[in-house]
Amino acid sequence: xxxxxxxxxxxxxxxxxRGDLTYLEVAYFRHxxxxxxxxxxxxxxxxxxxxxxxxxSMRPPGIPVIRVYRPADGTGLGAAVQIVNDDMPLLVESVxxxxxxxxxxxxxxxxxxxxxxxxxxxxxxxxPRESDGNGHDxxxxxxxxxxxxxxxxxxxxxxxxxxxxxxxxxxxxLADLRQIVDDTPAMWATxxxxxxxLDAVAKxxxxxxxxxxxxxxxxxxxxxLLRWLDDxxxxxxxxxRYRFDAAGTPVKAxxxxxxxxxxxxxxxxxxxFDVPLxxxxxxxxxxxxxxxxxxxxxxxxxxxVGVTDYDDAGAVAGERLFVxxxxxxxxxxxxxxxxxxxxxxxxxxxxxxxxxxxxxxxAMLEVMQAFPRVELFxxxxxxxxxxxxxxxNLGLRRQVRLFLREDEHSRIVSCLVYLPRDRYTTAVRLAMxxxxxxxxxxxxxxxxxxxxxSDLANVYFTIRRRADAGWADTSEAGRRTIQELxxxxxxxxxxxxxxxxxxxxxxxxxxxxxxxxxxPDGYKEDFxxxxxxxxxxxxxxxxxxSIDLQLYREPAAAPGEWRFALYVGGEGISxxxxxxxxxxxxxxxxxxxxYRIDLPDGLPRWIYVFGLRAEPxxxxxxxxxxxxxxxxxxxxxxxxxxxIRRRVPDAFAAMWFGRAETDGLNxxxxxxxxxWRAVTVLRAYAKYLQQARFPYSLANITRVLIxxxxxxxxxxxxxxxxxxxxxxxxxxxxxxxxxxxxxxxQIDAVVSLDTDRIxxxxxxxxxxxxxxxxxxxxxxxxxxxYVSFKFEPAAIPQLPKPKPQFEIFVYSPRVEGVHLRFGAxxxxxxxxxxxxxxxxxxxxxLVKAQAVKNAVIVPVGAKGGFVVKDPPAVxxxxxxxxxxxRDEGVACYRTFISGLLDLTDNVNHADGVIVAPExxx
Numbered sequence: 079x080x081x082x083x084x085x086x087x088x089x090x091x092x093x094x095x096r097g098d099l100t101y102l103e104v105a106y107f108r109h110x111x112x113x114x115x116x117x118x119x120x121x122x123x124x125x126x127x128x129x130x131x132x133x134x135s136m137r138p139p140g141i142p143v144i145r146v147y148r149p150a151d152g153t154g155l156g157a158a159v160q161i162v163n164d165d166m167p168l169l170v171e172s173v174x175x176x177x178x179x180x181x182x183x184x185x186x187x188x189x190x191x192x193x194x195x196x197x198x199x200x201x202x203x204x205x206p207r208e209s210d211g212n213g214h215d216x217x218x219x220x221x222x223x224x225x226x227x228x229x230x231x232x233x234x235x236x237x238x239x240x241x242x243x244x245x246x247x248x249x250x251x252l253a254d255l256r257q258i259v260d261d262t263p264a265m266w267a268t269x270x271x272x273x274x275x276l277d278a279v280a281k282x283x284x285x286x287x288x289x290x291x292x293x294x295x296x297x298x299x300x301x302x303l304l305r306w307l308d309d310x311x312x313x314x315x316x317x318x319r320y321r322f323d324a325a326g327t328p329v330k331a332x333x334x335x336x337x338x339x340x341x342x343x344x345x346x347x348x349x350x351f352d353v354p355l356x357x358x359x360x361x362x363x364x365x366x367x368x369x370x371x372x373x374x375x376x377x378x379x380x381x382x383v384g385v386t387d388y389d390d391a392g393a394v395a396g397e398r399l400f401v402x403x404x405x406x407x408x409x410x411x412x413x414x415x416x417x418x419x420x421x422x423x424x425x426x427x428x429x430x431x432x433x434x435x436x437x438x439x440x441a442m443l444e445v446m447q448a449f450p451r452v453e454l455f456x457x458x459x460x461x462x463x464x465x466x467x468x469x470x471n472l473g474l475r476r477q478v479r480l481f482l483r484e485d486e487h488s489r490i491v492s493c494l495v496y497l498p499r500d501r502y503t504t505a506v507r508l509a510m511x512x513x514x515x516x517x518x519x520x521x522x523x524x525x526x527x528x529x530x531x532s533d534l535a536n537v538y539f540t541i542r543r544r545a546d547a548g549w550a551d552t553s554e555a556g557r558r559t560i561q562e563l564x565x566x567x568x569x570x571x572x573x574x575x576x577x578x579x580x581x582x583x584x585x586x587x588x589x590x591x592x593x594x595x596x597x598p599d600g601y602k603e604d605f606x607x608x609x610x611x612x613x614x615x616x617x618x619x620x621x622x623x624s625i626d627l628q629l630y631r632e633p634a635a636a637p638g639e640w641r642f643a644l645y646v647g648g649e650g651i652s653x654x655x656x657x658x659x660x661x662x663x664x665x666x667x668x669x670x671x672x673y674r675i676d677l678p679d680g681l682p683r684w685i686y687v688f689g690l691r692a693e694p695x696x697x698x699x700x701x702x703x704x705x706x707x708x709x710x711x712x713x714x715x716x717x718x719x720x721x722i723r724r725r726v727p728d729a730f731a732a733m734w735f736g737r738a739e740t741d742g743l744n745x746x747x748x749x750x751x752x753x754w755r756a757v758t759v760l761r762a763y764a765k766y767l768q769q770a771r772f773p774y775s776l777a778n779i780t781r782v783l784i785x786x787x788x789x790x791x792x793x794x795x796x797x798x799x800x801x802x803x804x805x806x807x808x809x810x811x812x813x814x815x816x817x818x819x820x821x822x823x824q825i826d827a828v829v830s831l832d833t834d835r836i837x838x839x840x841x842x843x844x845x846x847x848x849x850x851x852x853x854x855x856x857x858x859x860x861x862x863x864y865v866s867f868k869f870e871p872a873a874i875p876q877l878p879k880p881k882p883q884f885e886i887f888v889y890s891p892r893v894e895g896v897h898l899r900f901g902a903x904x905x906x907x908x909x910x911x912x913x914x915x916x917x918x919x920x921x922x923x924l925v926k927a928q929a930v931k932n933a934v935i936v937p938v939g940a941k942g943g944f945v946v947k948d949p950p951a952v953x954x955x956x957x958x959x960x961x962x963x964r965d966e967g968v969a970c971y972r973t974f975i976s977g978l979l980d981l982t983d984n985v986n987h988a989d990g991v992i993v994a995p996e997x998x999x
Contacts, residue, residue, distance in 0.1 A: 092131065092132065092134075092135035092136075092200070092201045093135075093200075095131075095135070095201055095202065095203070095204075096202060096203050097203055097204055097205075099131075101206075102127075102131075102204055102206065103123075103124065103127045105190060105192075105206035106127050106130070106188070106190050106227070107123060107127070107188065107190075108190065108206075109188075109190070110186075110188055119186045119188075119231055122154060122155060125153070125154055125155065126155060126158075126188070126229055126231075129147075129153060129155060129160065130160050130162075130227055130229055131201075131204075133145050133160050133162055134162040134194070134201055134204075134225075134227060135200065135201045136199050136200055136201065137162055137196070137199055137201075137225075138199040139196075139199065139223075140164065140256070142161060142162065142163040142164075142249065142252045143161070143162045143163075144159070144160070144161050144162075144245075144248050144249060144252075145159070145160050146158075146159050146241050146244045146245055146248075147159070147160070148238065148241055149234065155231075156231070156232070156234055157182075157231075157232040157233065157234060157236040157241060158229065158230060158231050158232055159173075159177070159228075159229070159230040159232065159244060159248070160227075160228070160229050160230075161173065161226070161227070161228040161229075161230075161248070161252075162225060162226075162227055162228075163225065163226055163228070163252055164223065164224070164225060164226070164256075164259075165191050165224040165225055165226040166226070166255060166256070166259045167259065167313065168255060168258070168313065169189075169226055169228070169252075169255060170187065170189050170226075170228065172251060172255060173228060173230065173248065173251065174187060174230065176247060176248065176251050177230065177232070177244070180240050180243055180244065180247060181236075181237070181240050182232050182233075182236050182240050182241075182244070183232065183233045183236070184230050184231065184232060185231050185232065185233050186229075186230075186231040187228070187229070187230050187231075188228070188229040188230075188231075189226060189227070189228045189229070190206070190226075190227055191207050191224060191225070191226050191227075192204045192205065192206060192207065192224075192225050192227060193205040193206075193207060193222035193223070193224055193225075194222060194223050194224075194225045195221060195222050195223075196223065203222075205222060207224075254338065257337060257338075257340060258314075258315055258316070258337040258338065261316075261317075261336035261337045261340065262314055262337070264336050265314045265316070265317045265336045265337060265400070266308055266314060268317055268336070268398075269304055269307070269308060269314070269317070269400060270304075270305070270308065272304060272385055272398050273300075273301040273302075273304040273305050273308075274301070276297040276298070276300050276301035276304070276385070277297070277298065277301045279297040279388070280296065280297040280298040280301065283297070296362075296421075297362065299417050299418045299421055300362055300363045300385065300417075300418060302417035302418075303363065303416070303417040303418045303419075304383075304385070305417075306415075306416060306417050307383070307400075307408075310405060310407055311404065311405055311407055311408035311411065312383075312400075312402050312403070312404060312405065312408065313402050313403045313404075313405060314337065314400065314401075314402045315337050315338050315380060315401050315402045315403065316335070316336060316337030316338035316339035316340070316400070316401040316402070317334075317335065317336045317337060317339060317398075317399065317400050317401070318330050318331075318334050318335040318336070318339035318399050319331045319334035319387065319396065319397075319398055319399070320387075320396045320397045320398075320399060321387070321395060321396035322394075322395060322396055328396060328397060331396075337401070338401065339399070339401060361386070362385070362386050363383070363384065363385055363386070363418065364382075364383070364384040364456075365381060365382070365383055365384075365452060365455035365456055366381070366382045366384070366456070366485055366488055367379050367380075367381055367382075367452050367485065367488060367490055367540065368380045368381070368382060368401070368488060379490075379524070379540070380401050380402060380403060381401070381402065381403065381404065381452065382399055382400070382401050383399070383400040383401075383402075384397045384398070384399050384400075385397065385398040385399075385400075386398075404451055408451065409451055412447070413443075413446060413447050413454065414443075416454075418455070419454050419455065422454075422457075422458070422459045422462055423443065423446055423462075425459045425463075426442065426446070426459055426462050426463040426466055427439050427442050427443065429459075429463050430442060430463070430466075430467065438470075441470060442466050442467075442470065444532075445466050445469045445470060446462065446466055448528055448530075448536060449462075449465075449494070450492075450494070450526065450538045452492070453483070453492065453494065453538075456483065456485070456492075457483070461483075465481050465494070468481070469496055469534070472496060472534060474533065476498045476501075477497075477498075477565070478495065478496065478497045478498075478501075478561060478564050478565040478568055479495070479496045479497075479561065480493060480494070480495050480557055480560060480561040480564055481493070481494040481495075481557075482552040482556075482557050482560075483552070484550050484552045489542060489543045489545070489547070490540055490541065490542055490543070491514075491518050491520075491540070491541045491543060491550055491552065492538070492539070492540050492541075493514055493538070493539040493540075493541065494536060494537075494538050494539075495510065495536065495537045495538075495539065495564060496534050496535070496536045497534065497535055497536075497537070497564075497568050498533065498534065498535070498568075499529060499532065499533055499534060499535045501535075501568040501570070502527065502529055502535040502537070502568075506567055506568050507525065507527065507537060509567035510537065510539070510564055510567055511523050511525065511539065513560065513563045513564060513567060514539055514541050514560070515541065517560050517563070518541045518543055518547070518550055519543055519544050519547040519548070519550075520541035520542060520543050520544070520547075521542055521543070521544045522541070522542040523539055523540070523541045523542070524539070524540045525537055525538060525539045525540075526538045571594060571597075571602040571607060572594035572595070574606075574607040575593070575594045575607035575610055575611070576594075577607075578607045578608045578610075578611050579611060582611060592678075593610075593614060593677070594607075594610070596675050596676050596677050596678075597610060597673070597675060598673055598674060598675075600671070600673060601673040601675075601685070604671065604687075613645070613675075613685060616628075616645050617645060617647075617675055617677065617683045617685075618677065620645060620646070620647030620681075620683055621647050621681075622647050622648040622681060623647060623648050624646075624647045625644060625645060625646050625647070625731065625734060626644075626645035627642070627643065627644055627645070627727035627730055627731060628642070628643040628645075628727065629641075629642050629643075629709065629722065629723050629726045629727055630643070630709060630723070631706065631709035637694075637697065637706050638691055638692035638693065638694065638696075638697050638705075638706065639668075639689070639690070639691055639692075640665070640689075640690040640691075640692065640709060641687055641688070641689060641690070642660065642687070642688045642690050642726070642730075643685060643686070643687050643688075644656065644684075644685070644686040644687075644688070644730075645683065645684070645685055646683065646684040646685075646686065647681060647683055648681065648682065648683075649682070650672070650674070650682075650684050651684070651686070653670060656670075656686070656688070658740050659730055659733045659734060659740055660688060660690065660730070662733070662740045662741060662742060662744040662745070663726060663729060663730075663744050663745060663747055663748060664692070664693075664696050664744070664745035664748050664749065664784075665690040665691060665692050665693075665696075665748075666690065666691045666692075666693065667688055667689070667690060668689040668690070668691050669688070669689040670686060670687070670688050670689070671686070671687045671688075672684060672685070672686050673685040673686075673687075692705065692748070696745075696748060696749065699749060699787065700748055700749050700750075700751070700787065701749065701750055701751050701787050701788060701791060702721075702722070702751045705722055705748065708721045708722050708723065709722065709723060721751075722748065722751075725747050725748075725751070725752075725753055725754070726747060726748070728753065728754055729744055729747045729753075729754035729757075732754045732755075733754075736891055736892065737863050737891065738754050738755075738757070738758055738891060739761060739891045741761070741780065742777075742780045742781075742784060743757050743760060743761050743764070743780050743783065743784070744757060745784050746760070746783065746784065746787060746790050749784060749787040749790075750787035750788070750790045750791040750794075751787075751791065752790065752791060752794060755852075755861060756794045758865060758889075759793075759794060759797055759852060759865065760783060760790060760793060760794070760840070761889070762865050762867065762887070762889035763840055763843050763844070763867075764776055764779045764780065764783075764840075765889055765894060766843065766867070766869075766887045766889070767779065767839060767840075767843065767876065768915070769887075769894075769896065769916065769917065769918035769919075770874065770876050770877050770878070770918065771876070771878055771916070771919065772839060772876050774832065774835070774836055774839075778832070778836065779836055779840075782832075782833050782836045782837065783840075785833075786824070786828070786833070786837065788824055789821065789824045789825065789837055792817055792820055792821045792824060793821070793840055793841070793844060795813075795817050796814065796817045796818065796821065796841075796844055797844055797847075797850075797852075799813040799814045799817055800814060800844070800847070800999070801847070801849075801850050801852065801853060801998075801999050802853055802999075803853055803997045803998070803999050804853075818841075821837075821841055822841075824837075825837045825838060825841070839876060842873065842874060842875065842876075843869075843874060845873060846869050846870050846871070846873035846874045847867050847868070847869060847870075848868045848869065848870055848884075849866075849867070849868040849981045849998050849999070850865065850866060850867050850868070850981075850998070851864075851865065851866045851977065851980035851981060851995070851998060852865050853997045853998070853999075854980060854995065854996065854997045854998065855997065862980070863890060864888060864889060864890035864892075864893070864973055864976070864977050865888075865889050865890070865977075866886060866887065866888045866889075866977035866978065866980050866981050867886065867887045867889075868884060868885070868886050868981045869884070869885045869886070869887065870884070871883070871884070871885050878919075878922065880900070880922075880925070880926065880929075882898040882899055882900045882925070882940075883899060883900055883901055883902070883938075884899045885897065885898050885899070886899075886942075886977070886978055886981055888944070888973070888974050888977030888978065890973060890977075891947065891948075892946075892947055892948060892969075892970055892973065893944055893945065893946060893947060893970035893973050893974055894917070894944065894945055894947060895917070895942065895943060895944030895945065895974040895977070896917070896918050896921055896942060896943065896944075897940065897941075897942035897978055898921060898922065898925055898940060898941050898942065899940040900925070900929075900938040900939055900940065901938030901940075903938075904938045904939050904940035905939065905940055906925070906928060906939045906940035906941040906942070907941065907942075908941075908942040908943060908944070908971075908974075909921060909924065909941070909942070909943035909944075910943070910944065910945075910946070910967055910971070911943045911944065911945045912945065912946075913945065914945050914947065917943055917944070917945045918943075920943065921941050921942065921943040922941075924941050924943075925939060925940075925941040928941060942974075942978070944970060944971065944974040946963075946966055946967055946970045947970075948966075949963055949966060950962040950963055950966055980995055980998070981995065981998065982995070983995070
């Protein structure tokens with residue numbers, strides 16, 4: 079019989095099969111949520127089912143059938159595994175865990191259970207399991223075998239080599255499982271027999287009127303515990319009996335092993351499965367966690383339950399060892415219902431002087447109920463008492479407490495950590511894991527966390543130490559050291575901010591913690607609390623509209639990678655406003671991180687941190703070859719004193735507030751090591767050359783100065799030597815001669831004729847300067863926000879004729895203007911020009927007209943004019959726009975006049991003495 083669907087492969091239905099395929103397919107996917115299943119499963123559901131049915135068509139009794147599918151095998155199932163096997167415990171979790179250990183990821187697991195009728199292994203009928211709610215299956219057929227059909231859909235990226243290994247690994251796993259299942263009745267029978275023997279020991283010692291020499295645990299209690307394990311609380315995986323030889327070494331008795339400890343099982347004492355064995359000096363009953371993960375039970379470490387074996391004389395002769403896993407029921411059982419544990423718990427509460435039903439007694443019981451089961455079994459009453467009272471003593475104290483226990487037989491260190499509930503996060507837990515792995519030289523760590531309505535959370539870590547690890551320091555001193563490390567890991571950012579504030583003597587730590595709430599989470603991830611203290615000082619000084627700046631370099635940054643922090647008070651800023659300013663300095667902006675800080679005063683503050691990259695060409699061409707070095711090793715937030723760390727923020731602030739123009743000449747701040755005001759001098763000279771109809775554009779002049787930072791710096795040195803009143807005198811003359819000689823040599827060395835002309839024009843312009851207000855200061859010591867030069871036009875060959883006798887050029891980012899005077903005594907007016915590119919040409923034309931018109935009246939004349947460089951934006955309101963333009967014009971006019979007057983001598987009317995302006999050479 080063949081069944082096919084259009085466009086799909088043909089799947090053969092087993093011959094002789096009887097049943098409703100549609101009904102069976104529904105039962106196959108009964109427990110698959112179609113809304114949550116992967117599209118690859120839902121789209122191929124019919125194909126998955128029918129291939130599985132074909133796989134199940136023939137299966138000899140007790141033999142599993144397995145098929146590993148590959149993406150290119152033509153079945154259309156992709157990477158997948160299908161299994162048909164007798165239903166048995168641990169099947170699903172063991173298969174999935176084995177696949178995971180091999181490096182495969184299961185994206186969907188389908189595992190229906192069917193009652194199957196076969197004839198000589200050939201499939202005849204499949205009956206879905208049904209239930210009437212009372213545990214009875216009305217459809218169960220006589221003679222049917224209960225089978226588990228398991229489909230595991232793997233991710234498409236599963237490597238072919240992993241799929242190949244599955245072909246051999248899965249049959250071996252299922253064989254181990256069957257071995258365990260086959261031996262389970264014998265293992266439980268042995269366990270019951272051991273319990274009966276313990277009962278006999280208890281009765282015999284009672285009849286003799288003496289106590290068994292078995293430590294604090296009585297034989298009767300241990301017998302009850304074994305029966306408790308048998309009552310659905312333990313999944314048995316293996317058993318073996320060990321006897322001591324003449325040298326006192328435990329040796330497995332022949333033919334005593336079952337399950338994974340069966341004599342022919344390659345697990346006893348192997349590298350992957352260590353069996354913990356105690357010597358003769360041992361308690362009656364021990365419980366130890368294994369070092370290796372049990373292949374047949376998920377990803378969990380198995381537990382070994384050891385019972386001391388005595389000879390007829392009552393001496394320790396060996397050990398009965400059971401290996402298995404606690405069931406879910408056991409892990410959540412009331413500890414007062416667990417034999418042995420119940421006696422210890424009552425003893426602990428009794429030692430504390432409490433009644434079990436009292437408030438304190440119940441509190442102790444609650445603490446112990448939360449203990450991991452392995453700790454309850456592994457701790458005697460005294461250790462349990464010490465741990466429980468220590469936890470209770472934590473009370474409302476927000477502390478971290480660590481309890482350590484090393485299992486000397488399994489290389490496992492158990493760490494029970496208590497911490498305030500609100501401090502437990504995934505990040506804290508991961509940090510703790512890193513600490514414990516490091517401190518105990520661990521190769522693997524597992525954890526379980528318990529977070530309830532209690533004020534305390536507890537996390538139980540088990541660390542498997544490396545085989546070559548040395549002695550584990552679980553002493554009290556070692557415990558305290560690790561506890562301090564764990565405590566540090568739980569401290570929040572706000573805690574550390576408060577500690578830093580206290581260390582710096584900044585007042586109440588509680589106030590600092592409140593300030594911590596002002597910082598967003600992104601800031602806390604990027605910066606340390608000590609950095610925040612520095613930023614707080616900066617932010618608190620900010621008023622609305624003010625800024626602060628910092629340039630620094632992170633320790634691990636590559637050459638030329640810097641960080642630039644912009645602190646802003648008030649509303650946030652636009653990135654489009656910042657980028658041109660930073661880019662004009664010659665750096666590339668590679669990233670930006672904004673942080674809004676809401677301080678208690680209600681004024682929002684912002685921190686914008688920009689990633690800057692100075693290209694290698696800039697670093698190589700800069701006169702200061704230590705730009706990176708000057709930023710390296712400087713603590714975040716330290717005050718800038720000099721050099722690049724001061725020049726760049728100063729230049730940014732000047733451009734931000736309109737005191738300097740944003741153009742390419744600002745690269746000289748980095749390339750030539752110039753202050754932004756020195757760059758303003760060069761910019762003003764370049765602007766004047768543009769007005770003088772110099773044949774080279776401003777862009778060309780800028781390019782030449784940037785490419786020759788040594789000449790640019792020499793121009794400023796020459797300018798300062800000429801006009802700095804603090805350096806005037808004979809020494810200044812010698813300095814001028816030295817700088818001019820150096821400049822001429824630098825210019826002679828250039829190759830390009832255009833470059834030569836531009837540099838010589840700048841040099842002539844500086845030489846033709848008679849006066850400047852650059853070094854003037856106001857009463858507060860602040861420099862002018864504009865610069866004025868008085869020229870001797872006859873010394874400037876580039877100027878068009880007629881050339882005035884004297885000329886003053888006033889420059890600022892807001893206004894530019896000239897005043898042309900053709901004689902010692904001259905008069906004329908001032909013009910508000912709108913010709914930004916050539917206003918001097920306009921003024922010169924007016925002078926020519928004035929000379930013709932007034933030749934009879936005044937021998938020579940004077941004329942001046944200015945231009946508003948940044949008029950107000952048009953709003954559409956004509957009246958308002960006119961008024962705004964007028965106001966800006968008046969302000970620019972005042973600046974222009976001030977620039978002229980700065981260079982003008984005054985006459986003392988009392989004695990007629992001419993008084994030169996202060997700080998003007």
